[in-house]
Amino acid sequence: MLDGMDPHLLRTYVTVARLASFSQAARELGYTQSAVSQHIAALEQDLGAPLLTRRPVVPTPAGERLLEHAGPLLLRLDAARADVVRIAAAPRHGLTLATTPTALAPAVLAALPPAGVVLRVLTRAEIPAAVATGAAELGLVDGLAAPSDPLRLPDVAPLTTHGIAEEPVSVLLPARHPLAGRTGLRLGDLRDARWLDAPDAALPLAQAHPATAGGAFRPALRYEGTDLRTLTALVAAGHGLALLPRSAATGATGTVAVPLTAPRVVHRTELLHGGAPAGAAGEVVRGLLSGGTGRG
Template identity: 80%
Template sequence: MDPHLLRTYVTVARLASFSDAARELGYTQSAVSQQIAALEQDLGAPLLTRRPVAPTAAGDRLLEHAGPLLLRLDAARADVVRMAAAPEHGLTLATAATALAPRVLAALPPSGVTLRVLPRDEVPAAVATGTADLGLVDGLAAPSDPLRLPDVAPLTTYGVGEEPVRVLLPDTHPLAHRTGLRLGDLADARWLDAPDAGLPLAQLRAANGGQGFRRAMRYEGTDVRTLTALAAAGHGLTLLPCSAATEVPGTVAVPVVEPRVVHRTELVYAGAPGGAAAVAEALVGRL
């Protein structure tokens, strides 16, 4: 399968238009049509209906494969380019918002760093494709267990920290004065769904056997302060690492005592030792 044709197909499917895809890709509309026809002939199946432009069942299945395939190709290109590149004069660090604990920030080099806060799931891909030199990923895990990262490319990982987690809830909540909470007791509570500012509800469900933790409100930003303000206003509970669960007026941060889970942070990079990798090792050493 020609990846060039696959990229054209993904663009047409995303935009639902041959003409819009042609403008975005810099082709003529007839060239785009020819490329789609060539891919359909190669696979022996129609991939798009024409009026309206929409994926067929086979086209939907191809889209499921296309994202990981194209990302892997971009990662391979970035890895080879990285090996041949000139020595670095700066460093780009992609990170999830909740991975930036104070001790991590204190360990960063004093100069030459560009910090890029991204949605948690996009950090490994940014490192794999070379748009970031290093990444900080985080999540909920059992003590000493590694995080499960998407298989976007060969990535080297270092565990750089684990800390307790706390439930942030309004100080008027019936459970606000407990000394500890079990996640299972909160499965039916109203929760804030903030996948990139707090710990994702999917990870709470996984720790609770896949049940509970319904969404009361969704917050799609990365600002932890906004998330804590929403919790203080009574819009729902949220789970945060201890260092981020700074109590603001009207809230209480209560430790989770069961199950035994921690907030784990890992540093990831791609490529051979040297350059960014050397900085990664120095950063891990300081942590």
């Protein structure tokens, strides 16, 4: 991004590109359509390159490249604002916690205050941004990792993370699956199995690829939701296998959870926050950090 680029112009450009419409962007941003056009023209003049074709409204190659930079840059600006506001503001009595569906372990639920909590189930990619921009005071993310290794999280802002839980991983199969009676399964032996591609409900297959020495999985169905009941129903109906933490896999109707014996990975859950959490958020952090390790 060039020195002196106006973030208001950049935000207008991102909105126009996302909506593929000057008029819709004007309505969303609260500007006139003329003002939106002036913003785009000023940005194009500043960069010396056309960013959008007008009919249809589509980013040019230069515009596509700018979009790759714009998202992280704008997120950093929003995170900086939220961080400063967080320091200056009085502690909140309530708490918004952003979480994946598989990160809500019993210890987490026990640490929550009895009232004033809002739980937002988001995708793994959305949670760091939600915490960084102040949309949530705390975040819970999870995934596959070697024992005691931290998760690889996007660098959206200076956030502090704490490892708060690790548990075994299970392969969830239909109850009538030929492998349902096994006492353990090696992931490398399941390359030819039918899998559910459910990155936001199950543990992501993308995280399992390196663990199987590059062996490709064959997704039979893609599920883009976050509901665990829907995921387990799909497994029970024979649409594919899924990787889940043991606590989430056990007891689902019509399925069997078989322990994953190789590779040696665990389901790891990490707590995210910005700055020094206070109020209800601070109480939850203190309640969860017995034995946890933080990294910032």
